[in-house]
């Protein structure tokens with residue numbers, strides 16, 4: 405970056421120097437040409453007066469002069485020239501300044517001289533006797549004057565170049581210095597200092613990104629902690645039924661259980677624990693699928709009421725075994741979602757409501773169709789949930805009463821599945837409960853989602 409700034413400044417200085425130098429040269433050259441012409445005009449007047457008075461005598465007495473003087477008759481014949489032999493000079497009638505002088509009394513021109521082989525400035529004047537007096541000066545004279553002035557300027561170029569080099573280097577260093585001194589770990593700290601206004605948006609963005617990274621890291625740490633806890637809990641939950649199974653199997657294998665009745669009892673225990681394990685594995689798989697936020701799941705328009713009826717039908721035997729009445733009420737509510745995930749929400753809520761109700765209890769499932777949402781409520785008049793546990797019941801493996809949960813075949817994952825399944829549909833889950841009186845779970849599915 406510094407190199408680029410340095411080159412830019414250096415280029416600007418160089419361009420400025422070149423343009424200034426060029427303009428000075430053009431100006432000086434024009435100036436000297438004009439000066440020479442002025443001098444030539446004055447000299448032409450003087451010499452014309454002298455020749456008018458003295459005729460050929462003037463030329464005979466003429467010493468060294470800076471100008472070339474030519475005397476020409478009105479028919480173009482050269483009478484005299486102080487720098488060339490007039491006898492060998494061609495007729496000058498066609499020369500521009502001579503033609504102009506013969507017409508108007510005075511003429512000027514600038515051209516290449518075929519006699520002296522260099523560029524000349526000419527001024528000519530008609531004398532009272534009709535002859536023409538012409539004075540000229542070579543451009544070489546102008547060049548000499550010009551170079552005389554330009555030489556010191558040209559000599560100053562290396563000095564100017566060195567100064568501009570140092571200047572460019574110092575300036576680029578000063579421009580880059582505040583950027584190098586930025587504290588990128590806390591970008592907004594620089595905003596109070598003498599940072600460039602132009603890079604403030606960049607610093608703000610950097611600060612936002614820092615915060616985002618910190619938030620992401622925190623989130624990641626939280627997720628990783630939850631995963632670790634989950635793995636530990638899952639292995640523990642899986643080990644318990646395995647121990648029971650292996651214990652009863654050993655007893656049966658040892659032949660120490662003699663009565664048929666005991667053998668049947670132990671086999672029943674093994675079956676029940678296997679079923680619990682199988683339910684646990686199913687729930688773990690279901691939860692891990694929902695962890696992805698429903699990516700890859702096929703959504704369709706589906707009637708929440710129909711799904712509620714199906715879930716209630718699946719739980720009818722369990723409900724009647726527990727002596728609980730399970731009823732579905734409400735209306736058809738078509739929404740866009742994943743049918744099997746919606747089913748798992750209703751099934752888990754109803755299963756809990758049945759299992760945490762006493763015999764003679766009532767569970768009412770209601771589906772309502774609103775303009776902007778479909779609403780599901782599962783209400784029971786069961787054992788209820790203590791207020792201090794309400795915040796935690798959606799955590800994985802959290803149970804209010806572990807032994808009761810185990811007794812009713814719970815895995816501790818049911819409400820976790822409900823929460824994640826609701827999230828897949830952008831839905832909110834709410835719970836109201838009073839110990840000993842019952843619980844009401846409400847899930848609101850926004851229709852837009």
Ligand code: ADP
Nearest residue numbers: 756757760797803804809814815816817818819
């Ligand atoms: P579980 O498999 O133990 O039922 P859940 O995640 O479904 O696990 O529920 C977590 C805990 O919340 C349960 O152990 C239970 O203590 C409590 N709970 C859930 N639903 C109800 C309900 N309808 N009535 C009373 N307690 C409930």
